[in-house]
Amino acid sequence: MLANHANLLQFFSSVEEVVGRKKLQKMIYILKKNGIPFGEKYEFHLFGPYSEELSLRVDELSNLGLIKETKEDKSSYFQYRYTITEEGQQFLTHYDNQFPDYQEAIRLLKEKSSRFLELVSTMLYFEELPQEEVEDKVRTVKKKQNYTDEEMTQAWEFISSLKKQQV
């Protein structure tokens, strides 16, 4: 019952804090690709894989008071922060030990910028293609981001270190 909601809450409980909506979207996508059973469906959007379902569910969790969304005015843009609330932790007690442990994968993801996670998630989206084609594809669909060769190399290394954490 409400397993998808609880699964996301478990993530918020483990991550402690997520800064930025894009980062949240990409973290869940990458974890999903790494075998964590998130139920939210993704499609390709402006910044790569994006889940409308995730965006709606996060809003729902926030409206229910299970997570807290804060919006900070950074003069040229707004930044959103997400943390689990006391009620959220309480809600999770009904779902003891139902979800896999992926603390190390979360630690790796949290350290990275949303720009970098956007690159990683886009690469993972095209993972069925040969490596060279994946890079070409990223350069076509992410023309404006202008990713460097060095960033691409770092992203491949990151994907391979993440795969070691695969559930």
Added chain:
Amino acid sequence: MAYRDEKLDEEKVFKDPVHRYVHVRDRVIWDLIATPEFQRLRRIKQLGTSYMTFHGAEHSRFNHSLGVYEIVRRIVNNFENRKNWKKEQRLLLLCAALLHDLGHGPYSHSFEKVFGLDHEEFTRKIILGNTGVNHVLRKVSASFPKKVAEVINKTYGDKLIVSIISSQIDADRMDYLQRDAYFTGVSYGHFDMERILRVMRPREDQVVIKESGMHAVEDYIMSRYQMYWQVYFHPVTRSAEVILTKILHRAKALYKSDYTFKLRPQHFISLFDENVTLEDYIRLDENVTSFYFQAWLEEDDDILRDLCERFLNRRLFKYIEFNPLLHVKEMVELSRLFSEVGIDPEYYLIDDSSSDLPYDFYRPGEEEERLPIHLQLPNGKLKELSRQSDIVEAISGKKRTDHKLYFPQDILEALPDDSQQKQRIYDILFQ
């Protein structure tokens, strides 16, 4: 003449209740419509279980796909000779419009949930695999199938082309809102599409709307809002879908526990084993699923038989509104009480949520990923729709969620009146 430019000797037309006529002149389009994979869409309802609520909603994905093609054909005609429009993209766009829903299976929502499928992935596989559709597209050029798949998948480099098929004001939505309104018989869902098509303008990376067309777009946004809550998320439709999903869960669970079916569910085996091939997938349609639901009425398993009987005879679950936060403890208790009286909560106590966001936009610096609708002002500058329209601003970014809890009231009623568990279940459900 190259195959891509071949025209039929005379134009073919399909009578259509929404657009009056669907016009086909291109040989490629005509050949695609004739493929088995496209014809299969006749056997998949556009609105899944909505016909249980709105008896007219029996229209198919075939109807809708032709409709999207026709809208795009009209858009392309209007764009001819306009700045930013590349004529050589015409056929690519028409093919993508026609084929955008090719990978939908029967009752997609339930099947995808239970068997971990993704209809977009199957659309791509049908276009790129060894299929009639691929054969036709390859006659245009070796790289053409890939391009069509990329447009549908939204990963094609030319964002203008993608936005015509998929954006917040696209041919897909313009067709399904009107078509679903027509077949369900509801009075929402209507807007002046002719006007919107006339005021659409191609820009470098998206379609925009001339400012004078703003009120027609307002109507379209409101129509979408109404249709989601009045039709798509109707609680009775969701009840039928909950039962359908549980039939699939039950059949899969039985298969996994080595239950011997009286009739081997041949068409479902690779789905149960989660290694479905393209060939198996294409063979699935609603006629096949209905056949098995009928056959499962004869099965020895009480749950599978009961759920199939409910679905086929429209004996649906009742529902109550619930708040997951306030009622989570009661849910746990309800689940225990159901088990105690011999009703398996896994199949007979189901929570279901629906959420929608009618229109969204992002302000500079915000990290939203939905491309907003832009109005083109007389000076050529663009302005995001909700900054110009008070009506759209009122519903922009407003997400709405609805939670329902489904259960079989008839089974509960049949429990002995002196049962303490029954009393407590009723207290929780109807307090």
